[in-house]
Amino acid sequence: MDKKSLQDLIEAERTGRNPGATVVLEDETHLKINDHPYELVMDHKAAFNKAELSDRFNSYYSKFDYLVGDWGFEQLRLRGFYANDRNVLTESKIEALEDFLAEKANLGCAYFVLHNLDVRQQPQKKSRKPADGNSRRRRSRNRRSTNKSTAHVREKAEPVASKPGKQDAGTVKTVGHNRRRHFTIREKKD
Secondary structure (H helix, E strand, O other), rough: OOOOHHHHHHHHHHOOOOOOEEHHHHHHEEEEOEEEEEEEEEEOOOOOHHHHHHHHHHHHHHHHOOEEEEEEEEEEEEEEEEEEOOOOOEEEEEEEEHHHHHHHOOOOOEEEEEOOEEEOOOOOOOOOOOOOOOOHHHHHHHHHOOOOHHHEEOOOOOEEEOOOOOOOOOEEEEEEEOOOEEEEEEEEEO
């Protein structure tokens, strides 16, 4: 299969598939995607294309405050970002847009930024931490350390028999007999 027939096959497949979203332009900077209002904040190098956005958009992007579309190899790539006041990782916030464009997008590519005016926030997952802020693991560790049955045991130092050819004869202390730790300390004789 040559390159031209492969390209024709890709185009036929693209025209046959249903668009992922309905995009309606209200004016130059306002639009609706699946009846949710968006605002075109930035359109660098006239990157915004209604038809391509309609093909690429997925309902997954509805949870983000900002939607960034960048062009590379004649393909539109979408990426969602949260507002700066959200409690998420810094690289997921819109303040990291410049870093994203410098590191992950093609150098000097055309891009656009859409602001979601009607964000669908996902319900927060229940935290595993108790109300006082301490985790269970930390509390259980503290209980273990105060338990006297698991305290470290010190044994008497036993003299080590010197082997011919070795200079470091000394004593051995075995410390830390509990179910998890066991280690030996060797001391040289002075």
